[in-house]
Amino acid sequence: xxxxxxxxxxxxxxxxxxxxxxxxxxxxxxxxxxxxxxxxxxxxxxxxxxxxxxxxxxxxxxxxxxxxxxxxxxxxxxxxxxx
Numbered sequence: 372x373x374x375x376x377x378x379x380x381x382x383x384x385x386x387x388x389x390x391x392x393x394x395x396x397x398x399x400x401x402x403x404x405x406x407x408x409x410x411x412x413x414x415x416x417x418x419x420x421x422x423x424x425x426x427x428x429x430x431x432x433x434x435x436x437x438x439x440x441x442x443x444x445x446x447x448x449x450x451x452x453x454x
Contacts, residue, residue: 391425
């Protein structure tokens with residue numbers, strides 16, 4: 372059972388990639404021409420390395436951190452910059 376639960380996909384899914392595509396800046400025709408800045412945050416309820424991989428594929432800098440209670444944990448200043 373543990374092997375099934377802990378099995379990891381080999382690459383990001385279509386959903387991961389769709390979220391990453393929408394996270395980057397985009398042209399938005401309404402309410403007027405211009406560049407929509409993209410998303411500030413993607414919040415998941417578990418650590419999702421595949422989401423990070425999808426963001427790297429789209430060359431979107433990102434950071435991953437966790438909360439314990441109402442306090443952030445991890446390295447908040449650490450940004451993953453795509454190559």
